[in-house]
Amino acid sequence: MIKVAFVFGFRNENWLGGINYYRNLISAIKSLPDRKIDPVILIGTRGSEDLLRDFPQLEVVKTTLLDRRHPSWFFRKLLYRISGRDIVFEKFLIKNGVSVLSHHHPLGKRARVPVMGWIPDFQHKHLPELFSEIELKSRDKWYGEIASQCSRIIVSSDHARKDLEKYFQVEARRISVLKFVVDYPKDLDLLDRAALEEKFSFEGGYFHLPNQFWQHKNHEIVVDALKILKDKGQKVVVLATGNTVDYRKKDHFNWLCKKIEEAGVADGFRILGVVSYGDLVSLMVHSAAVINPSRFEGWSTTVEEAKTLDKPVILSRIEVHQEQAPKNALYFDPKNASELADCISKALLCDTRGKGGGFPLNDLAVSNNFAQRIAFANEFQEAVLAAAYPQEKVHSPML
Known part of the structure; x- marks a missing residue:
């Protein structure tokens, strides 16, 4: 089974959409029958696992390499600046059996671990007035490196795919459009x-x-x-x-x-x-x-x-x-x-009753949601396999 890693860099709940995105993706992967990939979360030793409370059970690996301003973090960044390659983190991934790093910045040219970069959207191109000049340049640099160095680039919509092709001239074969699907935890405590x-x-x-x-x-x-x-x-x-x-x-x-x-x-x-x-x-x-x-x-x-x-x-x-x-x-x-x-x-x-909805999910909704989540997970698995085996045409079964 191919181990695919995600760096979970959230320190608090400031970006709930991002946390829920990872929860939904990993939950979908875990639901995939006969899956070929196994997700693992990487966090710093100072990171709070409380943010993972609604996630399905999975492997979590802590490392000081992800703790900002820790000596090992500084050493990692220094070598990256000197060599143009994240050698220390790359060795850590290989040591922990990681075959693909997902939703991450590239590790540098000629890195031995393929990276699937994620660009959520191109808001700074459509609403530049909401960003400072520094952030506009920073985002262009960041996205440009993802576009040029990552094995694959993940976007969340066809709209974002068109932006990626327009602004960064990325070939369609390297783009995976992953339209995420929501999954509610089965033990979610709802109020009447x-x-x-x-x-x-x-x-x-x-x-x-x-x-x-x-x-x-x-x-x-x-x-x-x-x-x-x-x-x-x-x-x-x-x-x-x-x-x-x-x-x-x-x-x-x-x-x-x-x-x-x-x-x-x-x-x-x-x-x-x-x-x-x-x-x-x-x-x-x-x-x-x-x-x-x-x-x-x-x-x-x-x-x-x-x-x-x-x-x-x-x-x-x-x-x-x-x-x-x-x-x-x-x-x-x-x-x-x-x-x-x-x-x-x-x-x-x-809304004639003034009471809104009733029960959260009926049987049909549950069935449709499961089918959508399986399709979502298959799309992601296809992308991981393509990144891990770029010379092969690998297709996971659609169930």
Whole structure:
């Protein structure tokens, strides 16, 4: 069996989408019948395994090579700078039986361990105004090295594939489009509607907006839509979950809170912040619809979560959201608050009980989700085999 490694560099829950991405991918791999690959997580000795609590059981290897500012980390980086190759880490991988390193920066030219690089999206090309000049150049350099040195490049959508071909001239044969699928832990503790209302102090119907509070997530258009609806005498509640820190613009959350107050919709736009995964899914299940107003996405985790739950969604009309193609979707121009307000009104008419959904997954949804996860895992396995055996045409069975 081929051992494929992932460096898990998360120190906290600042990027929940990234943590959930790895959890979903590894869970899908573990579900693959007759699989030919075995995932292993690599973390620093200071890393918290608590972030892996919802992951399936798998091998976890700790090393000081991944501890920033540790002497061995400095030694590794020094040799990399001198030789242009991550020799120390490469030897560590070989010693631990790793055949392919996935979702990682290249180890340098002529490295003995093939690397599959991951580029989540090209947001900096589409929304450069949200980035500093330093970060724009850094991302171009980083992505350029992935494009030129990795054995394969993983992207999450056809939209990103086209960007990769356009901006970095990567041949199609080296690109793997891996459209991830969500899997809910079987022992996930979900709250019923009454417990949810008591815990988060609300009553009645509501919409769920589960996005980090980053500039491109476009929360402000929801505030504007609520103001429009309020002026028409229509009271709507939106419960927003997610991390409130935007590293690119530290005052963004405070600015949004001020906007909510000035619009007079503080009773309608409720910020819950970071919640447990069980609570997040519970909020989705009982909502009238899930809203994602984002100006840009690589492949939206929230949309996939809603699709798995068979929830209605209200989405910004961007290419990736349309590519994800949820069957119960209403779309709006991400710059047009009136369109969003109309979508919210339509969704309310469909939610006649004011109680949102019911049970999280029915038998058909479970069956469809399993089939999608197997296809997702097979796509990834194909990519790993192609990276491990570049001279061979290896195909894993589609089950």
